[in-house]
Amino acid sequence: MMTLLRERVACSLAERLDQAPHPVARSADAGCPGSRGAARAKMAVDGLDLWYGDYHALRDVSLEFPEHQVTALIGPSGCGKSTLLKSLNRMNDLVEGCRLEGTVSLDGHDAYRSVSVADLRRRVGMVFQQPNPFPMSIYDNVAFGPRTHGVRRRDELDEVVERSLRAAAIWDELKDRLKKNALGLSGGQQQRLCIARALAVRPEVLLMDESTSALDPLSTAKIEELVGELRRDYTVIMVTHNMLQALRVSDRTAFFLGGEVVEAGPTDGLFTSPVDPRTADYVAGRFG
Amino acid sequence: MGSRSRSAASHSSVAPLRRRASSLLLRGLAYAGAAVTVLTLGSLVVFVLVNGVPHLTPSLFSGEYTAQNVSLVPALAGSLLMAGAALLLAVPVGVGAAVYLVEYARRGSRFVAFVRVTAETLQGIPSIIYGLFGMLLFVSALGWGLSLASGACTLALMVLPVIMRTAEEALLAVPDAYRQGGFGLGAGRLRTVARCVLPSAAPGILAGVVLALGRCLGEVAALLFTAGTVAQIPDFGGSGALGLLDSCRTLAVHLYVLVGEGLHLDEAYATAVVLLALVAGLNALASAAAKKMRKGSAL
Numbered sequence: 001m002m003t004l005l006r007e008r009v010a011c012s013l014a015e016r017l018d019q020a021p022h023p024v025a026r027s028a029d030a031g032c033p034g035s036r037g038a039a040r041a042k043m044a045v046d047g048l049d050l051w052y053g054d055y056h057a058l059r060d061v062s063l064e065f066p067e068h069q070v071t072a073l074i075g076p077s078g079c080g081k082s083t084l085l086k087s088l089n090r091m092n093d094l095v096e097g098c099r100l101e102g103t104v105s106l107d108g109h110d111a112y113r114s115v116s117v118a119d120l121r122r123r124v125g126m127v128f129q130q131p132n133p134f135p136m137s138i139y140d141n142v143a144f145g146p147r148t149h150g151v152r153r154r155d156e157l158d159e160v161v162e163r164s165l166r167a168a169a170i171w172d173e174l175k176d177r178l179k180k181n182a183l184g185l186s187g188g189q190q191q192r193l194c195i196a197r198a199l200a201v202r203p204e205v206l207l208m209d210e211s212t213s214a215l216d217p218l219s220t221a222k223i224e225e226l227v228g229e230l231r232r233d234y235t236v237i238m239v240t241h242n243m244l245q246a247l248r249v250s251d252r253t254a255f256f257l258g259g260e261v262v263e264a265g266p267t268d269g270l271f272t273s274p275v276d277p278r279t280a281d282y283v284a285g286r287f288g
Numbered sequence: 289m290g291s292r293s294r295s296a297a298s299h300s301s302v303a304p305l306r307r308r309a310s311s312l313l314l315r316g317l318a319y320a321g322a323a324v325t326v327l328t329l330g331s332l333v334v335f336v337l338v339n340g341v342p343h344l345t346p347s348l349f350s351g352e353y354t355a356q357n358v359s360l361v362p363a364l365a366g367s368l369l370m371a372g373a374a375l376l377l378a379v380p381v382g383v384g385a386a387v388y389l390v391e392y393a394r395r396g397s398r399f400v401a402f403v404r405v406t407a408e409t410l411q412g413i414p415s416i417i418y419g420l421f422g423m424l425l426f427v428s429a430l431g432w433g434l435s436l437a438s439g440a441c442t443l444a445l446m447v448l449p450v451i452m453r454t455a456e457e458a459l460l461a462v463p464d465a466y467r468q469g470g471f472g473l474g475a476g477r478l479r480t481v482a483r484c485v486l487p488s489a490a491p492g493i494l495a496g497v498v499l500a501l502g503r504c505l506g507e508v509a510a511l512l513f514t515a516g517t518v519a520q521i522p523d524f525g526g527s528g529a530l531g532l533l534d535s536c537r538t539l540a541v542h543l544y545v546l547v548g549e550g551l552h553l554d555e556a557y558a559t560a561v562v563l564l565a566l567v568a569g570l571n572a573l574a575s576a577a578a579k580k581m582r583k584g585s586a587l
């Protein structure tokens with residue numbers, strides 16, 4: 001997996017260096033290993049407008065998130081990346097005075113009308129910027145979601161906890177201390193525990209909001225590698241401040257500015273040959 | 289022009305000195321404050337122990353109170369019953385109200401602000417006013433007479449704002465990340481509050497309960513008009529729940545009566561030792577529990 005990742009990075013960086021940006025239409029598949037052809041949209045937003053009180057935070061956003069791909073959302077801070085992410089699993093419902101128009105869909109069904117909130121949040125899991133394990137044991141953290149959704153049997157819970165921790169690549173580190181409090185773990189371990197906790201309810205989509213920005217480089221690398229593997233079973237949508245990270249782990253990238261999507265497409269293409277001059281400026285580090 | 293520059297120069301050389309002097313002064317005040325606090329507490333405890341411990345005779349602990357033995361056992365039982373009943377009423381209501389204000393009510397709503405100001409005002413009201421109110425409501429209007437029930441309800445009203453405000457602060461201090469984590473996994477508000485938020489607020493809530501317990505154990509004024517001063521253990525054995533309507537005295541009231549009568553000053557000191565030990569013991573218990581909770585939630 002790691003070698004595949006490195007190849008991809010090397011490949012896209014080479015492209016980035018070799019090709020001058022040129023505004024031409026691109027095919028969905030840029031020819032790098034890892035980027036894939038057109039896949040079914042697991043989630044989509046269409047004509048989404050969102051207001052916090054009077055503040056118009058998202059303007060006519062339309063995006064598709066293909067199944068089993070990693071989509072990165074990039075852009076300067078305050079441009080609405082987290083806002084979009086939170087409207088995908090209705091976390092914005094908790095914000096006083098937040099109002100939205102347009103549609104968010106999951107598997108083609110309206111995520112706000114044809115699914116219950118609890119069900120939507122089970123199917124669309126979220127990992128936050130700061131690791132936020134609950135003040136309870138590692139085991140109980142992972143079992144929290146399944147218990148919420150009615151799993152009570154001990155053997156079933158044991159199985160889910162092990163499977164989830166394995167999926168988050170942290171089982172070997174934690175298997176002997178499942179009864180210990182989760183707050184005693186390092187930041188990187190906590191974040192992987194939070195990923196395991198999100199995976200425990202068998203979500204279909206995983207939302208990650210700058211989930212490595214509070215971590216050291218080594219933990220970041222582990223989580224990036226993990227995300228690369230998670231794409232096999234899940235659809236991942238991640239916000240990142242780090243363009244190299246988007247380049248390393250994502251298949252598709254959407255660039256946001258002032259609440260609007262400026263450009264979206266396959267990651268390699270977006271970085272090497274952005275269509276919009278603002279994207280080119282941002283990717284080249286000229287602003288933001 | 290010349291005088292101005294001279295004054296500026298002298299000013300700049302004097303300023304650090306002055307700053308040093310004022311920091312010395314502040315430090316002196318801090319030390320003096322600390323010394324006064326520690327010395328007061330220390331001498332108070334020593335005074336009570338010296339005067340009280342020699343009089344901790346077995347007769348003080350005999351089961352039945354008589355004018356001869358002035359047994360403090362009924363008062364000890366009264367203290368535990370009174371404080372226990374008051375907290376049993378006030379803790380669920382106070383914590384429940386705090387949970388509502390922090391977790392359910394709209395943040396920054398007028399209602400929440402109003403309740404908060406009210407609770408703060410109630411905290412500042414002298415306990416004797418609570419006593420008068422309890423006498424009018426529980427003793428007279430409800431006809432409970434001078435009783436354990438009237439006293440406990442009065443104390444519950446008195447400590448309710450304390451418990452509510454501390455619980456509210458404790459809940460407000462819980463990071464929103466826990467709530468988001470719970471909601472993000474599809475848990476409802478009730479489950480999120482009960483499993484993610486309350487456990488980490490528990491030590492803070494407990495601190496408020498301990499504060500309230502201390503006030504219950506030390507209260508006299510509010511109980512004189514509501515629970516009376518009969519030195520007996522409420523008779524739950526004979527009359528069951530009707531024991532709640534028996535009058536009883538707490539250790540603090542007992543102490544007050546003994547000193548007031550002026551006949552048993554030595555026994556009063558001994559009673560003070562027991563009251564002090566009771567408060568210290570319960571505090572130690574509570575802080576051990578809080579430590580355990582914190583360890584459970586932080587390490």
Ligand SMILES: Nc1ncnc2c1ncn2[C@@H]1O[C@H](COP(=O)(O)OP(=O)(O)O)[C@@H](O)[C@H]1O
Nearest residue numbers: 052055057076077078079080081082083084095
């Ligand atoms: N709860 C909120 N209430 C009001 N305004 C908000 C709220 N959350 C975010 N905003 C505003 O919406 C804009 C987009 O925020 P956000 O989505 O967090 O940006 P990003 O994640 O791209 O940095 C910002 O201007 C921010 O100030």
Ligand SMILES: [Mg+2]
Nearest residue numbers: 081082083239
């Ligand atoms: Mg953000």
